[in-house]
Amino acid sequence: MTTESGxxxxxxxxxxxxxxxxxxxxxxxxxxxxxxxxxxxxxxxFSLLTLWQVRSLANGSEAYARFETWMSSPLAVVLNVxxxxxxxxxxxTWFLAAPKAMExxxxxxxxxxxLIIVSNYIGWGVVSAVVAWFWLGR
Amino acid sequence: xxxxxxxLLWFLFSAGGTVAALLFPLHVLVTGLLIPLGWIDVxxxxxxxxxxxxxxARAYLFVLISLPLFHGAHRFxxxxxxxxxxxxxHVPIVLICxxxxxxxxxxxxxxxxxxx
Numbered sequence: 410m411t412t413e414s415g416x417x418x419x420x421x422x423x424x425x426x427x428x429x430x431x432x433x434x435x436x437x438x439x440x441x442x443x444x445x446x447x448x449x450x451x452x453x454x455f456s457l458l459t460l461w462q463v464r465s466l467a468n469g470s471e472a473y474a475r476f477e478t479w480m481s482s483p484l485a486v487v488l489n490v491x492x493x494x495x496x497x498x499x500x501x502t503w504f505l506a507a508p509k510a511m512e513x514x515x516x517x518x519x520x521x522x523x524l525i526i527v528s529n530y531i532g533w534g535v536v537s538a539v540v541a542w543f544w545l546g547r
Numbered sequence: 548x549x550x551x552x553x554x555l556l557w558f559l560f561s562a563g564g565t566v567a568a569l570l571f572p573l574h575v576l577v578t579g580l581l582i583p584l585g586w587i588d589v590x591x592x593x594x595x596x597x598x599x600x601x602x603x604a605r606a607y608l609f610v611l612i613s614l615p616l617f618h619g620a621h622r623f624x625x626x627x628x629x630x631x632x633x634x635x636x637h638v639p640i641v642l643i644c645x646x647x648x649x650x651x652x653x654x655x656x657x658x659x660x661x662x663x
Contacts (some may be wrong), residue, residue: 446626452567453619453647455575456612462578462654463608465659466599468642469594479564481583490577496571503568510561529568537573544598545577 445502451495454488504529549641556621556645563618570611605659613652620644 430494433439458480465476479485510520586626590598598604624644643648 428632432592433630443598443626446622446630449619449622449626450569452563452615453623455571455579456615457651458614459574459608461656463599463612463655463662466592466595467662473592473595480579486583488581489575489583492579493572493575495573496567499564500568500572503564509620512655515659533569533572536569538566538587540570540573541577544585 416516422467445498448495448502451492453500455496500533504533551594556617559614559617561617563614566610567618569616570663571615571617574611593622599659599662605662609659612655613648616648616651617645620648 433443462473462476465472480489504526508520508525511525513520513525577587582589591650599608626642628637633640656658
């Protein structure tokens, strides 16, 4: 028995119905799942953009001007619109999954899912407001 | 080795996902759209430098860059496994995904540590 592929540690001889690589195109639910998982790419791209911004800041005003010029190019604006949509989708699905990832109990009773989701949204608003104030509000 | 790391990788995934969910919408909106489109008064180079010079701001930026990179790496790894059925390529996938996240983290640490 080989465990090299990592799929079939047990019962390697069972017949498995072959599934197409495009399995997720067959229903909107699957497609939404794959789109949700693919928000990882825009999230990572924005991390790298922020890294580039920090590097430009460290390298002086000319480097920072180059960063700002690139960010206002049409290509970058389109990219950032896509990133923004993807990040909002990530936030929404992340908060939706929060009650499933962590069960909260208060005096032995399970806190209803909707309360956890709503408190996530409130936290999001508060955190965004605080950061915006430090960053832009002075 | 990877098996031993699995709990840590899932922790980084969820910590990074939470950081991205809470903070990225505002950052993308401001850095990616409002400033480039000129819709708000830009914090210019000097005020950005004085802001980032603060140690807490640098720690914040480190978290903002690094954790979502690990979140993205972990999630993308499993998307390649399940979405594109590439699990048999798990060695290069693991190396490229977490390798990129580690490189980005090291670069962020370098630039933020030496920031003056």
